[in-house]
Amino acid sequence: MKIRILTIGQKMPDWVLTGFADYFRRIQPFVQTQLIELPMAKRGKNDSEADIQKYCQIEGESILNALKSAEVLIALEVGGREFSTEQLADTMKGWMLEGQDIALAIGGPDGHSEEVRKAAAWHWSLSRLTLPHPLVRVMLIEQLYRAMSINHHHPYHRAG
Helix, strand or coil: CEEEEEEECCCCCHHHHHHHHHHHHHHCCCCEEEEEEECCCCCCCCCCHHHHHHHHHHHHHHHHHHCCCCEEEEEEEEEEECCCHHHHHHHHHHHHHHCCEEEEEECECCECCHHHHHHCCEEECCCCCCCCHHHHHHHHHHHHHHHHHHHCCCCCCCCC
């Protein structure tokens, strides 16, 4: 099993880079993980709804073009399924047993295109809260690491 994180946005603040790098380094012994940063469509100050749809379309095409044929696409978005960390650990255990390669897609600030939504095997929500776009990648890699630490009986996860 391999996990690739396909994310829109390339220039992240230092705190995002530092936080992501820490958990990215930690997860590698458990599961091969890769971050693929895709360009965000340029936005203007007074964009119309049609402009926003166009940006989502461009970014969605980038995500779908980066997807490998054998990967299962999971779109991260507010309206998706919610999991406890333990449920995520069980889900990841299933991915490993089935040998599935997973692509986790983080859309741009305006979300995913309809094409990405339709192509996704399922949709996952990290929270019902609307999260700052850069924070999602840090929270995602931390939760993936936490779930893998549960599956490998590592003491990182101590919740009861």
